[in-house]
Amino acid sequence: MVDEQSNPLEEARKSIQVELEDTTKSLREVTLMLEQSQGEASKLTQRNAAITAHLQQILAAGPKTSFDELKMAYDSALDAQQRLFVMRGQLEKLQSDQSHLQRYRGLLEKLLTLLEQPMEGGKGASKSAQASIEGIIQAQESERQRLSRQMHDGPAQALSNFILQTEIAMRLMDVDAAQAREELNSLKAAAMSTFQKVRNFIFELRPMMLDDLGLVPTIKRYADTFKEQTSMDVAVTVTGQERRLESYIEVMIFRALQELLGNASRHSQASMVKIMIDMSDTLVKVTVDDNGKGFNAQVLEQGNSLGLNLIRDRVEMLGGSFELDSVIGKGTRVTFTIPARPA
Helix, strand or coil, X not given: CCXXXXXXXXXXXXXXXXXXXXXXXXXXXXXXXXXXXXXXXXXXXXXXXXXXXXXXXXXXXXXHXXXXXXXXXXXXXXXXXXXXXXXXXXXXXXXXXXXXXXXXXXHHHHHHHHHHCCCCCHHHHHHHHHHHHHHHHHHHHHHHHHHHHHXXXXXXXXXXXXXXXXXXXXXXXXXXXXXXXXXXXXXXXXXXHHHHHHHHHHXXXXXXXXXXXXXXXXXXXXXXXXXXXXXXXXEEXXXXXXXXXXXXXXXXXXXXXXXXXXXXXXXXXXXXXXXXXXXXXXXXXXEEEECCCCCCCCHHHHCCCHHHHHHHHHHHHCCCEEEEEECCCCCEEEEEEEECCEC
16 A cells, blocks of 8 residues: 555656656757757858958949949848847857756756655655645745736736727827827837836746856845835845855745845835845855844744745755744844855
């Protein structure tokens, strides 16, 4: 008879195995597309250089060149540059996708290895691992629901309004051109605002600069953005040896700070948050201190704070320590320390 306690872990293992296979397949496809695109980009670069040289020859010929020949040369050069520009943009996207898939595959492989190892401590350890996995799944679903609501209330609603405003402008075009122009200007402003919201969503999901520039610049940028959106004073202080860390550690710290800043704004109603990051040779210590209304720290032990419990579980899984200090009416301080080798 199958042990009931092992079922959730076995289901999680199978799910991760399927996800790993899908990710590996996607990585192969992206790698193939990248190789093909690199070959095409090389051809376009050579073609662009040849067309540019031809255009320079025509310009050097001066009056001997007919207008039609000059126009054709300019059009060819412009077309070649546009094709090369588009191809380079595609290359950058494919390289970014390849990098993300490689990191994601590595994390899945590590997690699968951990799940396939015998659990020390028997049923108690199995139950603890099951609770950690359930907590991660619940946190992911909660985040998906939040983003779904934001997309529905923000960009999705705005796109519906765009369609309506476009129809109004089209009807006014032949009747009142000035009013139609006003509608189009309003539509443009709304589109720019919605575009910025979409960029914010993308940044929250996975900021590209986290991969490109690292943890500290990304946190400073996120703090500035959060400050603009909430009018809350957010200060970031970094001490020690600022450096790149392993990708999974940078992601873990960034997600933790996202959660803690969100808590300070939504629940603690804080007006000021201090983020302190200390990077020693072997450890990274992160402290988030707010002046909000605080709460009873026992909620962490009672399991009533999913976000904080998830941060603590992830820190402890990485061999670190987690501390929570909060008093009602006197703010909250969260400190966690994790081992961190340079990337």
